[in-house]
Amino acid sequence: MGSREKKSGVRSQESGVKTPNSGLSTQNLNPTTTPLTKGGKGGFVATRDAYGDALLELGKKRKEVVVLDADLSGSTKTAKFAKVFPERFFNIGISEQDLIGTASGLSLTGKLPFASTFAVFETGRAWEQIRQTISYSSLNVKLVATHSGITVAEDGASHQAIEDITLMRVLPNMTVIVPADGIETKQVIEAIADFYGPVYVRLGRSKVPVVMPDAYKFTIGKAYKFHVGKDANIIAAGIMVSVSLDAMEMLKKEGIDAGVINMPTVKPLDNDTVVEAARASGLIVTAEEHSVIGGLGGAVCEFLAENYPVPVKRIGIKDTFGCSGPSDELMKLYGLTAEDIVRTVKEGLKK
């Protein structure tokens, strides 16, 4: 993260827990910048912006880093890297399958390729190329996709990847990471550069509240416990971490002790923390801006069913497509608000 975010008000949060403030920011009604949740004490940053900055920094440190894009470098923010390192940037044009193959070839010569485009095209259009080459041969290629989930907003269902986590999680050798905010995104990019093997990173388009503490250190496969609750625990990833923190505060006011666990690495899942959360509360709620089938919710259910069965409720897109509209309205329409989490926790506790 560059100085820009600092100027906009990112600051240390001692408790690591975001405090809800008075409400939605109305400073900017542009759909691309409309904040998705309350909170916002730590400012708002789109994870794709954090990626652009982190990638540029990484490029300065490591000469083997090469970046590939498929005509969306302005949107994925790889253009920042391209501007400074044009000789290490390859625009492959509107051809995602070729993007993946070319990145694979570069990795075979010892380069460290980051291949970026929108999540729906990267994981959908080029899924088989990822399977046949990157996953099968366990190549050191980093697939960093932006514009995941319904918060792509106005572009509608064709551009809203709601199945990408599932598509990547099912591939052997693949690590799947869903950062919650800008701070975590920066950490993730640094961490995966030091890790040899294929990684999928899921980033978003819209600005999201900064929730992770400045001193946070991301480790692949490790969850971050904001709080472990006695009544219920919400395991969330991506932008739903911020939403879950709002829900936690709302539940607290009603005397319900709900915890929030940020699970950035969906694969490999932090099994120990999942068990700890299940043991502490007996009710698990998963929250993700993704289909409830096969993503974080699926991963948690699969693990708990076999190892520590407790009731689980999944918050996510319920086996349907998205549609056009402003991000915040879509979050309401698809049941991804703090109120939806509060209601789900209460329903879970009634049984």
Next chain:
Amino acid sequence: MSQASAAKDIAFLKEQANAVRIEILKMLAEAGSGHTGGSLSAADMATALYFSKMRHNPKDPAWKERDRFILSKGHAAPLLYTVLALSGYFDKSLLKTLRKIGSPLQGHPCSKLLPGVEISTGSLGQGLSIANGIAMGLKMGGMNSRVYCLLGDGETQEGQVWEAAMTAAHYRLDNVCAIIDNNGLQIDGPCCDVMALEPITEKWDAFGWHVIDIDGHNMKAIIGALNEAEGIKGKPTMIVARTVKGKGVSFFEGKVQYHGVTPTQEELKKALEELGENGK
């Protein structure tokens, strides 16, 4: 190279191609499944590459300065395995394990299991993109190694091939030399009936490639084309090799049914006789 030594080289390569065909047929008969026709049609090109043109070191498959070979038509795995074995990457006896449990010789090439295989292939249309990426990486590293990529003709029906065709020309990858094994047949029948490919040379020319059209069984023409490609600067080269599916065995030649069918013991005996091997 003098004319006499060049002629000697060609004679040696022809003999070597014959030996490659013999091993392909033996291993396929032993395996009982696999792709016969397309392995035989491309045998002369692979022989020219592995036994003459390519700089490689079987004792050090990861040698940085090596030329690379990507078998985009991964179903011709028996051909790749044979040229690797005869080059000395592994013992020839391993060829008998093709497609068997625990064998590094998978039905389609697997780079994790077999040194010498640059990258796993098998799903068509993907090898040229990988070859381009390698070529870019080599150029960035200041290496003058070349990247060879063998495609099937039917394979070029895959859209990704044309994405890669644009990329190689756009980035002026003159260290890429692709070869199309134009045997004219695919699983469901003649390519011209299934999905017409012609005019092949004009297509690649239009995509910005240097195109060389040759008889893919004429060893002198193959070596000549590979040499010509090396001298082309600023654009990639495509060698369109006109071949015969099942080449070398009279009763397999031009027969679409031998795409994915292996010789019976009876057929193997006859085939080996035709190739001058006494059914050992």
